[in-house]
Amino acid sequence: MSLQTRTVFRQLWRQRLFTLLNVLGLAISISACWVIYRIVSYEYSFDDPLPQKAHVYRIVTGLIFDEKETYNGGVSAPLYQGIREQVTGVDRVVPVFGQWVNSVEIPGPKPVVIEEFKGVVATDATYFAMVPYTWLAGNAATAFSAPENVVLTESRAKSYFGSLKPEAIIGRVLLYNGKDQRTVAGVVKDLDYPTEFTAKEFFVLSPKTYKLAEWTNTNGSDRVYLHIRNLADTGRVLAQISSIAKQKWDENTRESGLPIMVKRWFKLLRLEDSHFSTYVREREVRKVSKPVMRGLIGLGALLIILACINYINLSTALVPQRSRSIGVRKILGSNSGHLIRQILTETFVIVLLAVGCSFLLTKLAYSFLGDIIPDGMHEHAGGWGILYFLALLLAGITLLSGGYPAWLMSKIKPIGLVQGQSAVQLSGGSRMGLRKVLIVFQFVIAQVFIVGALIMGSQLNYTLKKDMGFDKEAVVLVNVPWKLQRDSLYRNRHFVLAEELRKEAGIQGVSVGWAPMSNTYASSMFEYRGAEVKDPARRQLFKKYVDTAYIRLYNMQLVAGRNLRPADTTNEYVINEAAVRALGFSSPQEALGKLIGQLSGPRYPVVGVVKDFHQQDFHTSIDPVALMAEKSDAVTLNIKLNSADPGKWQQILKTAEQKWYGIYPSGSFSYKFYDETLAAMYKQERNQSRLVNLAMIIAIIISCLGLFGLAVLIAFQRTKEIGIRKVLGATVAGIAQMLMSDFIKLIFIALIIASPIAWWAMDRWLEDFVYRIKIEWWMFVLAGAMATIIAMLTVSFQAIRAALANPVKSLRPV
Structure with a gap:
């Protein structure tokens, strides 16, 4: 050494x-x-390893629905054919259409049935030209030569056939949804890099003739990718696509005779930006901002x-x-x-x-x-x-x-x-000017994080505690699985179960219907044609299928009229106050008895008006909504437990599970407390808050370490001064206060600098919420007090230690 x-x-x-x-x-x-x-x-x-990634685009659909702009990740299914036939400047058109699969049966001496899984798409050979896979068995040319073929990834093949080699799997038959028989024609290695191409099974997408009305539909699971060699042509390609779609849209309008109240357009989204396109609505697709x-x-x-x-x-x-x-x-x-x-x-x-x-x-x-x-x-x-x-x-x-x-x-x-x-x-x-500036900078950052943590925590608490227009406490949601909904053996059995549960002493009520507030929803264009109005009032309304127990269970307030009457299908509506205003009525009482309905559908009377309630998170305003009876679409049990005796909830839920299995097969019961479901809607905000809290802790720790060093330095430099003061009669408390006063000044300066920065940053963050808290003065005072207390605790030890030092030693000549 x-x-x-x-x-x-x-x-x-x-x-x-x-x-x-x-x-x-x-x-x-x-x-x-x-x-x-x-x-x-x-x-x-x-998708970094994807060849020519910069030349790959997705088509996404822009929509203006009820005066709100939104983007859908899918397109009309026939669009890919129109692009192939009519659009110039595109080297490759790749359709990737999501497929719904309820079950897969692997035939054999003892057939194995796998239920409810994901990752199945329909596509053609162009997909494997765009996304290069390693073929373990078969190839793209032969795998897509017959419409009944299917290609599996290695992981999916192992889940079906265990340790069989890929070559041995070729030719094996799979039965989808109990009727669709397909032959394995290829096995590919799973992609070993992060990608949005997560499909595990590939059906053959065969060309077909689409109905004209299908050109106006937008399915979020139907994606279309384009490979454009000359990136300068993207504008011209988009114009051609828009022209084809508009032509078909106009033809459908003339043929149906119905006005379409939705404005639609298309956008070319670079594949490089697809993972970050949080503004594009897509189910079960993880994106980041x-x-x-x-x-x-x-x-x-x-x-x-x-x-x-x-x-x-x-x-x-x-x-x-x-x-x-x-x-x-x-x-x-x-x-x-x-x-x-x-x-x-x-x-x-x-x-x-x-x-x-x-x-x-x-x-x-x-x-x-x-x-x-x-x-x-x-x-x-x-x-x-x-x-x-x-x-x-x-x-x-x-x-x-x-x-x-x-x-x-x-x-x-x-x-x-x-x-x-x-x-x-x-x-x-001994001026230490730069060091003091650095300490102030550290505490500016720390106080910005403290204020941010306080405001984020307050907003999240507000979203969960604010009156949402309905009572969410002690409510349990039980969804009937999709497979059981489609099975004729179990159809409508959940209504029988609801009646059984209503008899239980620990259950206050049971309603079969859609939850008031959720991430999933359905809407349609409604209109009111009254004799007193010149033009029909049209507005997009959210639809919620409910029963007669719904309003009472969620303690919604009827401001006019009455509740729905028992019915299997829609024959009357209860709307909210927002719908009253949207359809042009001057008051809830005026809306009663008026006939409204969906375009080209029957009209039914408005029999009641409920006070506005939230249907989506606090990022979104309260929209017009119509409550209606539709037995075939109401598949969620809303169970209100006895809120006065939460200790018995688990026993009540076990009883509910036993009654469920008396009707449905074992393994199908699953429940969630509704307040936990609502809290999960703010996962992104909670994660941001946790990151800010963590950053705050780190910033405070580091700032305090810096303060400690500065306290040591000041005590060292003022050793003789402290000794003289003690000889002249200064107390330990007085000396410690003198040493700490410098730090209080630094913290105060930091608070003055940090406050406008924190206010601006948090005001920008709160802009995403339609319903938000106010930034109050006490938040900044509390942040300053916290920073001051933490700083004083950090330097007090060194200050007191310096004040207690023997003045004889400090005054000894150096």
Whole structure:
């Protein structure tokens, strides 16, 4: 070991408290930055290996529904044929149509039936030209030569046929939905990279003649991809697609004679942007927001900057103590370059130790973050990217953290030793202006995060506690599985079950109908043609299929009229106040008895009006809604438990399960408490809040470490002053208060700077909520009080220790 290396480790050991604080501060920030890098690199790696990815586009459908703009990830099914036949400038048109499969039977001596699974699409050979798979058996040309063929991925083939080799699977027969027989014609290896092409089974999409009306439909599971060689042609390609669709739309309007109240258009979405297209509505497709990813990158950079600032503060706090030894070394011949190298080497060793510690902290972070970590991230190793990232981080932090302390120590003038200057004078003065600025910066960031955590927590609490227009407490939802709904043996049996459950003492009520607020909904264009109106009033209304117990169970308030009467099909409506206004009625009472209905459908009277209630989350305004009876579409049991005796809920649910299995087969019972379902709707907001809370904790810890270093420095520099004050009669409390007053000023300055920044950031975040809290003054006062208390607790130990020091020792000549 060289002399310089021994000197470095000797110095680190001599100042082991500061070494530990530096390692801890850097390790916390590095581990946070590491986790962020893993998340961001994973999300940005979707479909990277795809050849000519930049030339692949998706067609998405834009719609204006009820004066609201939205995008659907699907298209009209016939559109791909029209593009192939009429659009120029497109090299490849790839349809990927989702298929509904209820069950798959694997024939054999003992047939095996697998139920309710996903990942089945219908496509053609162009798909495998766009997305290159490794064929383990068969090939694209032969696999799509017959309409009854099916191609399986390796994982799906193993789930069906176990350890059979791919070659042995070719020719095997599968029975879909109990009637659709298909022959395995190919097996491909699963894609080993993050991708939106997640299908596991591929049916053959055979050309067919579509009805004219199908050109006006939009199915979210029917995707169409285009390969456009010349990217400059995208505008012209889009114009041709729009022209074809408009022509078919107009033809259907003339043929049907019905006006279509929906405005529709198309957009070419780059495949590179597809994973980030959160504005496109698609079921069961995980997407992420680019602004959120950029925010994570900024958060990682900010935490690293905070750690570097912390290191600089702690390192410069040691300058007065090291100035005499550095001055002696300069007198003995060491030059500035040698000192700078030594300080940077010390910094490198500390950063290296911090990187090692961050391995453990990263593991802890993964367990803490839980569902914030994207699925599949751990399987995505990242290759050399992680090593490059860590190397860049190591070098960057070493230079950022060690550069200023190294420069500062190299400026110590050895002549001061001869002149009898103090250690503080040797180190360049005692104003500490830069260090105070850095401390203020740290606490500005910390207070922004504190305010953010308070406001986010308040908004999330508001969304769950605010009156939603219905009573969600003690309600359990039980859905009838789709397979049982379609099975004639069990059809409408849930109404029998509802009657049985109503007899239980611990159940206050049972309603069969759609939940008031959910992520799924149905809507139709309704109109009112009254003699007193010149033109018919038309408006898109949400539809909810309910029974007569629904309004009472959810404690909805009837502001006019009466409840629905028992019926198997719709023959009257109860609407909300928003629907009253949307259809042009001046009051709920005026709406009673008026005939409304869906376009081209029968009209039925409005018999009641309920007070407005939320149908979707708080990002969306309350929309017009119509409650109606439709027995065939009401498939959810809404069970109201006795809220006065929650201790018996589990026993009641066990009884409900036993009654369920008296009607339905075993293994099909599943329930959810409705308030938990509503809370799950705000998963993204909760995750953002958790990240802000974590960032707040990290920022506070790092800021406090910096404060501790500054407190040590101030106590060291004011040692003689403290001794003189004690000799003159100053109390310990008075001296401690004097030392802490400087920090209170810094915290106050930080609060003044942080408040407008935090207000602006949180106001922007709250803009996404139609129903939101107000940003109150007390939130900033509370944030300032929290920061002040934390800071005082951090520096009080050092301040009291300095105040208790023996003044004789502090006044002894140096």
